[in-house]
Amino acid sequence: MGKKILIVDDSNTARASVEYTLKKGGYEVVSGDDGTTGLETLSQHDNIEMIITDLNMPKMDGIEFIKHVRQIDLHKYTPVLMLTTESQDEKKMEGKAAGASGWLVKPFNPTQLLDVVKRFLN
Numbered sequence: 001m002g003k004k005i006l007i008v009d010d011s012n013t014a015r016a017s018v019e020y021t022l023k024k025g026g027y028e029v030v031s032g033d034d035g036t037t038g039l040e041t042l043s044q045h046d047n048i049e050m051i052i053t054d055l056n057m058p059k060m061d062g063i064e065f066i067k068h069v070r071q072i073d074l075h076k077y078t079p080v081l082m083l084t085t086e087s088q089d090e091k092k093m094e095g096k097a098a099g100a101s102g103w104l105v106k107p108f109n110p111t112q113l114l115d116v117v118k119r120f121l122n
Contacts, residue, residue, distance in 0.1 A: 002026040003121050004047050008038035008065060009054040009083070014106065018052060018083065021110040025117065035060025039068055046074065050120055055084035055091065063098045070099040079120035083108060 005027050009015045012033075019029045030045055032038035034057040042048060051069065055062040062082055069075050079101040084091075087105045095103060104116060 002028055003049040004028040004030065004045060005050045005052060005117070006038065006041055006045070006048045007031040007052050008033075008035060008041075008057070008062070009052075010034050010057040011054070014054065014083075018108075018113070021108075021113055022117065024110075025114045027117070034058055035062065035065030035068070038065055042069065042072070042075065048075070048078065050117060051075075051078060051080045052083050052117075053080060055082055055086050055095070062100075063094055066095070066098040066100055081116060081120070083113075 005022055007015055007018050007029060010033050015031050022029050030041050032041045036059045053062045053065055066080050081102045081104060082095045082100045083104045083106060085106045092103050102116060
């Protein structure tokens with residue numbers, strides 16, 4: 001099995017699309033449908049090497065989720081990619097301040113996503 005990546009997105013379609021792309025790229029995938037379930041999933045797997053999260057989600061958005069992730073010793077430096085429809089510089093700055101490692105705008109190009117993931121994990 002490849003390196004394990006956590007996907008956090010409230011859209012079933014987006015989650016399935018990212019999961020399909022990553023699995024074709026040789027990665028193992030676990031997921032959550034919002035920031036709260038993302039944190040639960042993170043606590044159940046100690047070998048997650050990267051996180052891909054949406055910004056706009058119910059219960060806990062991507063910014064809050066990243067802030068919580070960065071408070072967990074094991075994941076202080078885990079790469080977190082924000083994958084969202086938002087492209088405003090203000091949102092990107094907010095994400096970076098929270099601890100996002102990178103930003104990719106939906107809809108994504110599968111090759112581009114895999115290139116970004118490889119850059120973070122190799």
